[in-house]
Amino acid sequence: MITLKQLHYALAVEKTLHFKKAAENCFVSQSALSTALNELEKQLGVQLFERDNKKVLVTPLGRQILQQARTIMLQVDDLQNLAKSGESPLGYPMDIGIIPTIGPYLLPKILPAINQQYPEFQLNVVEEQSHVLVDMVRRGEIDTAILALPYPCEGLLSFEFWQEDFYWVAHSSNQQAGQAEIASKELDQASLMLLKEGHCLKDHILDACKFEQAQSANHGFGATSLNTLIQMVKGQLGTTLVPAMALEQLIAENDQLRAVHLSEPGPHRRIAFLVRPNYSRVDALQLLQQLCREALIES
Known part of the structure; x- marks a missing residue:
């Protein structure tokens, strides 16, 4: 009989x-895992993996079978979550993903409230x-993810x-730093520093400012964090938007x-939780x- 443990090992x-x-x-030991997978392949009558001393490949049919195995494991997780639905909504651990341009600024605001009201709640955070x-949510590797929208998440x-x-941040010596507001057409694009490609915040800023993607080639210095950008602004290397x-x-x-609106x-971006359509812990979410929402309003 095929077991959930075997499917878990295969997906790993x-x-x-x-x-x-x-x-x-x-x-588990490597020998225990290999034995379980050999037994799984024997029961299925199908080779899931091609392996040698250098690499492991998933066979074409194995890929289809593992996709079905993933669906089964997600359904088992949902079944377990449903069985616990009679308990406190936050009485069961939750794995939450969060992007780097939200995590360091949101977590200090919400964790004290969560710890105070639900001290038994176990929150596991993944920053990516x-x-x-989005891929981890789809694959069921985490319960939910906190992202900035718009973002493709069909x-x-x-x-x-x-x-x-967004707010434009400049050194106090900048002539425009004393303004109450600033329009995108007033920004010096040549000195505007943004995060490197791959960070959705950059795309949201370009969209809010109506800048063409082609014009953004000189907007960054390979920075991967807002803290780095701020230090560069402090050193009068340019300006940024946060x-x-x-x-x-x-x-x-x-x-x-100085920060100028x-x-x-x-709004220039919207913050939301993303989940699978059949996610069973909607009450906790x-x-x-x-x-x-309450923590951010109070802050």
């Missing part, structure tokens, strides 16, 4: 394409870029809880910096949605 190998790493991730988190449900605008949520933490102790039609 598919993810890592490495038997030793898969065994470590599953907290948007495309990685087939997933979104639970929006916040909207915000979301309202991050302002307090980024420039509160930087007397040399970007006067383009907003809605509770977190409310907690996040």
